Amino acid sequence: MAxxxxxxxxxxxxxxxxxxxxxxxxxxxxxxxxxxxVLVVFSFHRYAKETLRIAKLAKQQGVFVIAFxxxxxxxxxxxxxxxLCVQLNVKSTLDAAPVVVxxxxxxxxxxxxxxAEAFQARVKQFDALKADDFFQNx
Numbered sequence: 001m002a003x004x005x006x007x008x009x010x011x012x013x014x015x016x017x018x019x020x021x022x023x024x025x026x027x028x029x030x031x032x033x034x035x036x037x038v039l040v041v042f043s044f045h046r047y048a049k050e051t052l053r054i055a056k057l058a059k060q061q062g063v064f065v066i067a068f069x070x071x072x073x074x075x076x077x078x079x080x081x082x083x084l085c086v087q088l089n090v091k092s093t094l095d096a097a098p099v100v101v102x103x104x105x106x107x108x109x110x111x112x113x114x115x116a117e118a119f120q121a122r123v124k125q126f127d128a129l130k131a132d133d134f135f136q137n138x
Contacts, residue, residue, distance in 0.1 A: 043076035
């Protein structure tokens with residue numbers, strides 16, 4: 001979910017990074033954030049401690065934190081400015097995923113409409129790339 005959302009946000013508004021815990025240094029990445037940054041975290045049942053630590057550290061730096069989560073009582077809500085709760089009768093992230101993806105798609109769609117000129121310019125720039133080595137026609 002985070003990978004798709006980061007990709008879509010970067011396409012629509014740019015300046016988006018995806019934190020990858022196997023590759024990135026937590027302290028270095030969080031240190032790059034400012035009070036003008038927005039951190040989006042995904043925290044569902046079983047609530048990974050690393051996600052909570054990142055949200056807490058970012059919040060301490062004055063970063064605006066948005067959390068996709070499964071309950072208004074999940075631990076990440078203690079560190080988020082905006083919690084987008086997807087509550088289901090089961091505690092499975094797999095069951096929540098389609099609803100979360102739909103919500104993310106709505107957000108991205110809305111952002112592309114609000115910033116239509118900038119989005120169209122980014123799409124035009126993207127489409128202008130001579131990327132024949134990456135795509136096979138027919």
